Amino acid sequence: MRILLEILRREHAGAKPYVQCIPYETDDAAATVATALRQINADPGTVDADGAPVGEIRWECSCLQKKCGACAMVIGGVPRLACDARLSECGERVRIEPLRKFPVIADLIVDRSILFENLKTMQLWMQEAAAAEGRAVDTAYEASRCLQCGCCLEICPNWYAGGVFFGTAAIVPTSRLLTTLPDAVQKELRRAYRKHLYGGCGKSLACRKVCPAGIDIDGLLVNSNAIAVWRRRRK
Amino acid sequence: MQRIHIIGAGLAGLSAAVTLGAAGIPCHLISLQPSERAQSVLAEGGINAALDTMGEGDTPEQHFQDTMRGGVYLADPNAVANLTGGAPEIVRRLESLGVPFNRGEHDLILRNFGGQKRKRTAYVKSSTGKIIMTALIDEARKYEAAGLIRRLPHHAFLRLMKENGQCTGVRIRDCYSGMTADLPGTVLLCSGGMNGLFPGMTTGTTQNSGDVTAAVFAQGAALGNPEMLQYHPTTVGIPGKRMLVTEAARGEGGRLYILRGGEKWYFMEELHPELGNLSPRDVVARTMYFVRREHGGSVYLDMTALPEDTWQKKLSDLREEIEHYLAIDPKTEPIPVQEGIHYFMGGLDTDAEHRTNLPGLYAAGECTCQYHGANRLGGNSMLGALYGGRRAAQTILREGLQEAPDQQPEFREMPDALDAPASPGFIRPVSDILLSGLGIVRNEQALDAALGALARLHPENAREENRLALAQAMLLGARERRESRGAHYREDYPQQDDSLRKTTIAVFADGQVHVTFRPLPERRM
Numbered sequence: 173m174r175i176l177l178e179i180l181r182r183e184h185a186g187a188k189p190y191v192q193c194i195p196y197e198t199d200d201a202a203a204t205v206a207t208a209l210r211q212i213n214a215d216p217g218t219v220d221a222d223g224a225p226v227g228e229i230r231w232e233c234s235c236l237q238k239k240c241g242a243c244a245m246v247i248g249g250v251p252r253l254a255c256d257a258r259l260s261e262c263g264e265r266v267r268i269e270p271l272r273k274f275p276v277i278a279d280l281i282v283d284r285s286i287l288f289e290n291l292k293t294m295q296l297w298m299q300e301a302a303a304a305e306g307r308a309v310d311t312a313y314e315a316s317r318c319l320q321c322g323c324c325l326e327i328c329p330n331w332y333a334g335g336v337f338f339g340t341a342a343i344v345p346t347s348r349l350l351t352t353l354p355d356a357v358q359k360e361l362r363r364a365y366r367k368h369l370y371g372g373c374g375k376s377l378a379c380r381k382v383c384p385a386g387i388d389i390d391g392l393l394v395n396s397n398a399i400a401v402w403r404r405r406r407k
Numbered sequence: 408m409q410r411i412h413i414i415g416a417g418l419a420g421l422s423a424a425v426t427l428g429a430a431g432i433p434c435h436l437i438s439l440q441p442s443e444r445a446q447s448v449l450a451e452g453g454i455n456a457a458l459d460t461m462g463e464g465d466t467p468e469q470h471f472q473d474t475m476r477g478g479v480y481l482a483d484p485n486a487v488a489n490l491t492g493g494a495p496e497i498v499r500r501l502e503s504l505g506v507p508f509n510r511g512e513h514d515l516i517l518r519n520f521g522g523q524k525r526k527r528t529a530y531v532k533s534s535t536g537k538i539i540m541t542a543l544i545d546e547a548r549k550y551e552a553a554g555l556i557r558r559l560p561h562h563a564f565l566r567l568m569k570e571n572g573q574c575t576g577v578r579i580r581d582c583y584s585g586m587t588a589d590l591p592g593t594v595l596l597c598s599g600g601m602n603g604l605f606p607g608m609t610t611g612t613t614q615n616s617g618d619v620t621a622a623v624f625a626q627g628a629a630l631g632n633p634e635m636l637q638y639h640p641t642t643v644g645i646p647g648k649r650m651l652v653t654e655a656a657r658g659e660g661g662r663l664y665i666l667r668g669g670e671k672w673y674f675m676e677e678l679h680p681e682l683g684n685l686s687p688r689d690v691v692a693r694t695m696y697f698v699r700r701e702h703g704g705s706v707y708l709d710m711t712a713l714p715e716d717t718w719q720k721k722l723s724d725l726r727e728e729i730e731h732y733l734a735i736d737p738k739t740e741p742i743p744v745q746e747g748i749h750y751f752m753g754g755l756d757t758d759a760e761h762r763t764n765l766p767g768l769y770a771a772g773e774c775t776c777q778y779h780g781a782n783r784l785g786g787n788s789m790l791g792a793l794y795g796g797r798r799a800a801q802t803i804l805r806e807g808l809q810e811a812p813d814q815q816p817e818f819r820e821m822p823d824a825l826d827a828p829a830s831p832g833f834i835r836p837v838s839d840i841l842l843s844g845l846g847i848v849r850n851e852q853a854l855d856a857a858l859g860a861l862a863r864l865h866p867e868n869a870r871e872e873n874r875l876a877l878a879q880a881m882l883l884g885a886r887e888r889r890e891s892r893g894a895h896y897r898e899d900y901p902q903q904d905d906s907l908r909k910t911t912i913a914v915f916a917d918g919q920v921h922v923t924f925r926p927l928p929e930r931r932m
């Protein structure tokens with residue numbers, strides 16, 4: 173299989189971005205964008221379509237099995253994980269860009285620290301021992317699976333960095349606490365939920381389609397809205 | 408109060424950070440990437456604790472016995488007794504942090520895991536590590552908001568600061584800006600295993616390059632049992648790595664077979680009747696190696712007889728994963744599996760209080776040689792990381808605090824000999840050489856050849872030099888341990904030798920690696 177990778181590159185935050193086209197060939201039908209990036213970086217002799225040396229393409233990866241969220245980027249116009257994007261599904265050429273809603277550090281690396289800042293603003297931690305039983309156990313499991321990759325924020329029409337609305341990447345972890353924290357200590361959390369999560373979401377569920385962890389976002393939304401807005405706990 | 412500097416934000420680093428936070432002691436939590444991306448999120452099958460919720464009369468003492476036997480008596484018995492004694496409380500604490508462990512009517516369900524005679528492994532489906540990490544990350548956030556934990560989450564360890572043989576701080580680099588800072592104070596390493604020595608060949612993450620261990624080894628920190636690598640019996644190749652098929656697959660009833668004369672032979676059940684498919688990992692991996700050598704073809708993991716309920720409640724995530732990567736439905740079809748490098752029992756040498764040989768330097772988690780001896784039992788490593796991180800923090804609270812102002816790190820342009828990374832052209836041959844000597848079955852000839860080949864390489868920068876020394880320590884440890892024990896199997900010395908029931912100690916001094924053996928302490932209590 174032969175494919176042309178069109179990578180949006182930038183030496184550092186302030187540098188001018190440019191697209192570099194790199195031909196890549198592989199026999200491995202399971203090869204992903206992550207495979208290609210790793211192989212290109214491991215071979216210092218790689219040249220682009222014009223014969224110019226490619227050098228190291230900067231990107232982040234860790235698990236290589238779609239479990240850590242490190243390698244989120246925009247591939248063929250869609251935010252997804254590089255280690256989950258099979259080249260065989262990409263056609264003859266594919267555009268690879270960093271996530272667009274976060275500040276770029278270099279090449280495909282963006283600074284996603286706003287995700288973690290927002291969770292801090294939400295005060296997401298257990299104030300008291302958790303009490304999860306029955307259905308809440310399943311909800312807590314689902315809500316613990318978020319990778320903090322940022323794909324959902326990239327696609328969301330209502331989210332931007334620094335805005336009041338914190339998006340799905342905060343809705344999911346908040347659901348964990350709403351379902352497991354005792355009622356008595358939830359007042360602040362409910363207030364924060366209404367302020368930063370409930371109001372801003374248009375419920376188009378574009379986020380659900382791109383979530384690489386396949387999290388049941390609508391299920392969690394219904395559940396958390398019931399608790400935080402309607403004060404109803406589903407047994 | 409001066410901040411404690413923790414390198415690594417996986418289970419061990421987080422556990423240490425929240426322990427310090429709860430005591431009101433500030434720390435830096437330094438990692439290449441945020442906690443969500445640490446290897447700990449990959450852990451699947453579960454965490455061990457003798458909670459005895461299954462009515463089998465399990466006790467911490469039995470957990471101790473299994474851990475010692477599994478590690479073929481090469482672990483420090485006092486440290487292991489601490490670990491197994493502390494395990495139930497660790498798991499209960501995780502529960503109170505909201506970890507939704509699989510539950511029965513009244514309490515947690517525990518599952519069978521390799522090398523253990525009792526059901527002792529608490530789990531959350533087959534994503535236990537991820538779910539525990541989420542809870543601990545939330546807990547750490549509490550102390551972040553209070554200013555006690557200060558994260559430096561895109562920062563690389565460069566080297567220790569040292570004075571008169573003591574560790575006096577750490578130099579780190581901000582990978583985003585490229586700038587460097589020196590942080591004076593006590594240092595705790597929680598930097599994970601040495602996957603980077605075997606690129607593409609391990610089940611773990613690319614973040615754990617082994618560079619931290621290599622650098623501190625070159626700076627005088629001793630290594631324990633560097634030859635002890637764990638090959639996990641059931642892994643499958645996916646692009647760029649070996650993917651683990653959790654031991655829980657066998658814990659829930661999966662069986663291994665090979666075709667012998669066209670017939671399925673469930674060899675573990677016949678050759679190792681006591682624990683069968685759930686024998687310790689070293690035993691399973693080695694048996695697979697030998698039956699394959701004799702009968703050819705692949706070993707298969709057969710899960711086709713597992714009941715529907717098990718797939719739904721306990722292994723749903725595993726099934727999805729196998730279907731995604733192998734296009735095989737494990738419910739209806741056996742999957743071909745192979746041994747893959749999974750865990751490093753060896754690493755930085757610490758005492759039971761997690762002190763290294765350098766005053767001011769502590770270590771916990773997979774980067775250490777602690778708790779697992781010659782073979783780690785499944786479910787004991789998350790426990791070791793959580794317990795070890797906490798124990799290390801407690802030691803630091805007792806003796807490692809320093810009255811000095813808490814300063815913001817000052818990052819500046821500061822060239823360092825360790826700036827240049829090891830090049831792919833160096834990493835690859837080192838990995839090939841290590842694999843040629845440190846397979847599942849080893850011998851003196853291959854180890855000598857590997858050491859010779861290593862000596863002919865030409866490192867071109869400081870990182871490559873460090874990596875070379877680390878590789879040498881592993882091979883020398885394997886050569887000098889002229890016996891077979893746990894994961895270290897020498898076909899030229901197939902017997903266990905009781906005079907070698909000692910820790911292999913490797914130190915780097917005067918530009919050379921020296922290997923000696925240190926007797927193990929007696930059990931005190």
Ligand SMILES: Cc1cc2nc3c(=O)[nH]c(=O)nc-3n(C[C@H](O)[C@H](O)[C@H](O)COP(=O)(O)OP(=O)(O)OC[C@H]3O[C@@H](n4cnc5c(N)ncnc54)[C@H](O)[C@@H]3O)c2cc1C
Pocket residue numbers: 414415416417418419420437438439440441442445446447448449450451452453454535536562563564597598599600610611612614615616617618619651749750771772773774785786787788789790792
């Ligand atoms: C696929 C898989 C499944 C597993 N399943 C189980 C299981 O079911 N049960 C069990 O008990 N164990 C299991 N394990 C083992 C267990 O997960 C690990 O041993 C344990 O999580 C290690 O934790 P840690 O905190 O020591 O290291 P890690 O989680 O690996 O964290 C290392 C940290 O160090 C940082 N770091 C590394 N290098 C540098 C550097 N140069 N500079 C700065 N920071 C650095 C990283 O960024 C990271 O934050 C499994 C392992 C794998 C790979």
Ligand code: SF4
Pocket residue numbers: 324327328329330331339340372373374375376377378379380
């Ligand atoms: S449902 Fe729509 S508006 Fe709400 S978080 Fe998802 S993408 Fe954004």
Ligand code: SF4
Pocket residue numbers: 241317318319320321322323324325340341344382383384385386387
């Ligand atoms: S909800 Fe899904 S897409 Fe959003 S950060 Fe979490 S894992 Fe990523």
Ligand code: FES
Pocket residue numbers: 206232233234235236237238239240241242243244253254255256
């Ligand atoms: S590298 Fe972990 S999700 Fe891709």
